[in-house]
Amino acid sequence: MKQEIFLGNGxxxxxxxxxxxxxxxxxxxxxxxxxxxxxIRLVESENLNTYVEWSTNExxxxxxxxxxxxxxxxxACCMKQVGLNVAADSLMSAVYMGxxxxxxxxxxxxPGPHSSQTEQDTRFMARLAKIPVLDPATPEEARxxxxxxxxxxxxxxxxxxxxxxxxxxxxxxxxxxxxxxxxPKKASFEKDPGRWAATPRFRFxxxxxxxxxxxxxxxxxxxxxxxxxxxxxxGKRYPLGIIAGGVPFAAIQxxxxxxxxxxxxxxxxxxxYPLPKRLTDEFMEAxxxxxxxxxxxxxxxxxxxxxxxxxxxxxxxxxxxxxxxxQVIFDCLNKILVELKLEPFTGKGNTGVxxxxxxxxxxxxxxxxCPGCPxxxxxxxxxxxxxxxxxxxxxxxYTLGLNLGAxxxxxxxxxxxxxxxxxxxxxxxxxxxxxxxxxxxxxTFYHSGTAGLLNAxxxxxxxxxxxxxxxxxxxxxxxxxxxxxxxxxGSKGKAIPLERVIKGCGIDFIKEVDPYDTKxxxxxMKEATQHVASPDGGIAVIIARHPCAIAYRGEAVxxxxxxxxxxxxxxxxxxxxxxxxxxxxxxxxxxxxxxxxALCAQCGVCLQICPEGAIVRSAEA
Amino acid sequence: MENVxxxxxxxxxxxxxxxxxxxxxxxxxxxxxxxxxxxxxxAQRGGSVxxxxxxxxxxxxxxxxxxxxFLLALEENEAYRNxxxxxxxxxxxxxxxxxxxxxxxxxxxxxxQGITYHxxxxxxxxMALKNPMSTNLALMGFFxxxxxxxxTHDELRETIISVSPERFRENxxxxxxxxxxxxx
Numbered sequence: 001m002k003q004e005i006f007l008g009n010g011x012x013x014x015x016x017x018x019x020x021x022x023x024x025x026x027x028x029x030x031x032x033x034x035x036x037x038x039x040i041r042l043v044e045s046e047n048l049n050t051y052v053e054w055s056t057n058e059x060x061x062x063x064x065x066x067x068x069x070x071x072x073x074x075x076a077c078c079m080k081q082v083g084l085n086v087a088a089d090s091l092m093s094a095v096y097m098g099x100x101x102x103x104x105x106x107x108x109x110x111p112g113p114h115s116s117q118t119e120q121d122t123r124f125m126a127r128l129a130k131i132p133v134l135d136p137a138t139p140e141e142a143r144x145x146x147x148x149x150x151x152x153x154x155x156x157x158x159x160x161x162x163x164x165x166x167x168x169x170x171x172x173x174x175x176x177x178x179x180x181x182x183x184p185k186k187a188s189f190e191k192d193p194g195r196w197a198a199t200p201r202f203r204f205x206x207x208x209x210x211x212x213x214x215x216x217x218x219x220x221x222x223x224x225x226x227x228x229x230x231x232x233x234x235g236k237r238y239p240l241g242i243i244a245g246g247v248p249f250a251a252i253q254x255x256x257x258x259x260x261x262x263x264x265x266x267x268x269x270x271x272x273y274p275l276p277k278r279l280t281d282e283f284m285e286a287x288x289x290x291x292x293x294x295x296x297x298x299x300x301x302x303x304x305x306x307x308x309x310x311x312x313x314x315x316x317x318x319x320x321x322x323x324x325x326x327q328v329i330f331d332c333l334n335k336i337l338v339e340l341k342l343e344p345f346t347g348k349g350n351t352g353v354x355x356x357x358x359x360x361x362x363x364x365x366x367x368x369x370c371p372g373c374p375x376x377x378x379x380x381x382x383x384x385x386x387x388x389x390x391x392x393x394x395x396x397x398y399t400l401g402l403n404l405g406a407x408x409x410x411x412x413x414x415x416x417x418x419x420x421x422x423x424x425x426x427x428x429x430x431x432x433x434x435x436x437x438x439x440x441x442x443x444t445f446y447h448s449g450t451a452g453l454l455n456a457x458x459x460x461x462x463x464x465x466x467x468x469x470x471x472x473x474x475x476x477x478x479x480x481x482x483x484x485x486x487x488x489x490g491s492k493g494k495a496i497p498l499e500r501v502i503k504g505c506g507i508d509f510i511k512e513v514d515p516y517d518t519k520x521x522x523x524x525m526k527e528a529t530q531h532v533a534s535p536d537g538g539i540a541v542i543i544a545r546h547p548c549a550i551a552y553r554g555e556a557v558x559x560x561x562x563x564x565x566x567x568x569x570x571x572x573x574x575x576x577x578x579x580x581x582x583x584x585x586x587x588x589x590x591x592x593x594x595x596x597x598a599l600c601a602q603c604g605v606c607l608q609i610c611p612e613g614a615i616v617r618s619a620e621a
Numbered sequence: 622m623e624n625v626x627x628x629x630x631x632x633x634x635x636x637x638x639x640x641x642x643x644x645x646x647x648x649x650x651x652x653x654x655x656x657x658x659x660x661x662x663x664a665q666r667g668g669s670v671x672x673x674x675x676x677x678x679x680x681x682x683x684x685x686x687x688x689x690x691f692l693l694a695l696e697e698n699e700a701y702r703n704x705x706x707x708x709x710x711x712x713x714x715x716x717x718x719x720x721x722x723x724x725x726x727x728x729x730x731x732x733x734q735g736i737t738y739h740x741x742x743x744x745x746x747x748m749a750l751k752n753p754m755s756t757n758l759a760l761m762g763f764f765x766x767x768x769x770x771x772x773t774h775d776e777l778r779e780t781i782i783s784v785s786p787e788r789f790r791e792n793x794x795x796x797x798x799x800x801x802x803x804x805x
Binding site for chain 1: 632633634641642645646648649654655656657658659660661665666667668669674679680681682683684685686687688698699701702704705724726727730734744748753
């Protein structure tokens with residue numbers, strides 16, 4: 001037995017490897033990104049034969065895992081919740097077809113949201129697709145559910161979804177573990193066109209089959225006393241009961257224990273869909289009122305359907321947005337206790353500390369691009385060259401270009417390009433030549449840039465596309481890209497240079513520049529502008545290529561240039577507003593801008609931007 | 622030992638995850654059940670970062686307001702921001718100049734709640750040793766100078782030795798020791 005502290009995502013990896021998962025595919029996205037690297041760590045340390053890949057996007061990942069699962073293998077596929085949107089086409093169809101081996105999809109939710117565009121609830125996506133879903137409360141439970149989902153998926157021949165929320169993914173917990181499974185199962189795909197290539201007529205039959213499976217799984221869920229259970233006493237009636245799943249279940253357990261209110265009955269739903277109806281009926285009957293605690297939407301409330309009895313989001317007792325933090329749950333429940341004239345909590349009431357802290361006027365900490373980040377240099381030059389442009393951008397670190405006034409829109413993966421062509425045509429229709437500059441990262445371009453670029457070229461849109469190529473997927477924790485051709489496990493794959501892909505999309509203007517050289521990039525922006533405006537021109541693509549300052553620490557700053565600021569500084573604040581380097585700050589005592597030497601990456605780019613020449617190279621850092 | 626709840630806070634990039642890892646690992650080595658919650662993703666790019674850690678049996682990885690025993694803050698404003706987590710009688714450690722912390726607006730509250738605080742220029746200490754990224758270790762050393770629970774100085778130091786990659790080990794210890802000796 002080994003005792004080790006696992007990140008929740010590591011616990012999921014552990015559960016999958018204990019269950020003999022043979023194929024694992026993923027596209028990185030917070031909060032799911034660490035699952036695949038943790039799988040690789042276990043595969044390497046325990047010498048397992050699991051095939052692992054970073055796929056180019058979530059749909060690609062799911063299709064790959066699905067093929068393995070219908071060859072009889074055990075496969076898993078993981079992504080963040082909005083990644084499941086990308087894979088939705090595949091998801092809806094896969095569940096009709098079913099599986100032969102096991103297929104577990106892990107889709108990580110982000111209530112808050114901390115690092116996502118939406119707070120969407122994967123459990124609803126599961127309901128829409130008619131896929132069973134498990135909702136873990138802790139890393140330990142997520143590990144257990146990974147194995148359980150794999151077994152049930154294989155037994156019922158249907159994909160399973162596990163929905164860990166961010167507080168499971170990024171929790172840490174000590175776990176004991178021993179043996180992992182080296183699954184000997186061989187691939188053996190049996191042809192059956194009526195299933196694997198079903199036409200609509202057969203789809204109708206498959207739908208009926210799926211409905212029968214769901215009924216049987218709902219029955220099974222009522223008996224899964226490990227993850228669906230309550231603590232009712234036989235024959236007793238209760239004025240109030242609580243139904244909870246996922247992270248809120250863990251929080252309410254601690255609150256009831258702290259407040260010594262263990263006699264309030266609790267139904268835990270670790271598997272909410274298909275609803276374990278026998279169990280929920282039992283619970284609803286024994287309680288006069290029921291509080292439902294779930295993240296982030298109202299799945300359990302809808303499935304229960306008894307609006308007279310339920311306190312929840314529909315009744316307005318539980319907030320409809322944001323995380324259900326322990327304090328939020330504490331306050332919700334306490335209000336209900338008062339409303340029902342039950343004994344309220346004894347725990348600390350309002351001490352006024354929240355208001356006290358609010359009144360301190362603490363600085364709002366915006367995330368910013370790192371010191372030395374090449375994107376900062378790119379954005380500075382782009383905005384300077386085309387100040388009147390609409391700046392469409394995308395998902396990644398470079399979303400933070402909005403701090404520099406060089407990002408106007410962020411919709412979804414790939415939308416920098418699709419919205420650029422959309423804006424162009426919307427203005428063009430009115431006879432207006434509106435300049436548009438799109439920015440997209442290298443990994444995001446490989447994920448979903450090409451379809452939009454093909455469309456834009458085909459329909460003769462005109463804009464400048466700057467691909468911010470930092471040779472890594474940075475925001476999600478430094479995963480490799482097809483551009484550098486290194487695979488998930490560090491082995492060599494075939495590199496596919498951006499230039500080749502872009503050329504294949506029909507682009508004639510493709511030029512590379514190092515954004516650290518703001519002059520060269522500025523000149524290139526001018527050239528690109530001319531190409532866009534020329535009658536026989538078209539879309540101009542600039543590849544702003546410079547290694548990420550974090551991933552390639554040494555290479556990123558080849559020459560260390562220590563800087564300081566002289567008294568020539570006129571406090572014009574251009575460097576603070578349009579360059580926004582965390583190492584530059586307004587120094588109250590000196591009455592000018594100063595350099596925070598602890599943060600400065602010594603990239604020297606700021607030397608190129610000060611209109612007064614007040615930022616200078618210093619002899620010593 | 623009773624259950625201990627801790628909050629670690631500061632700005633993205635200051636090494637809050639590493640600090641949490643050291644404490645969690647020390648707990649594991651001591652055989653204590655460990656459960657914690659971290660911030661990843663966009664906030665790590667310089668935003669407010671908070672880590673929660675519970676030692677002893679617990680179900681939820683999140684510390685509820687007014688229930689934390691310790692707050693370790695790598696930045697002064699983040700210490701104020703996370704004040705609501707502290708339980709009455711709790712202790713706060715902060716990277717700040719001793720003569721500026723705390724702001725006068727919060728003193729009456731801390732006094733009323735019986736919250737003890739210890740301020741120490743951890744970043745300056747780390748910078749003086751040419752390790753500006755090791756503010757976290759300086760503050761941990763400073764913490765160890767006052768507390769024997771949940772971990773003794775020796776236990777924390779041993780954990781730093783075992784967790785630090787070899788090329789950083791010597792420097793990490795140097796900064797930790799400087800934090801520890803600051804008071805004594």
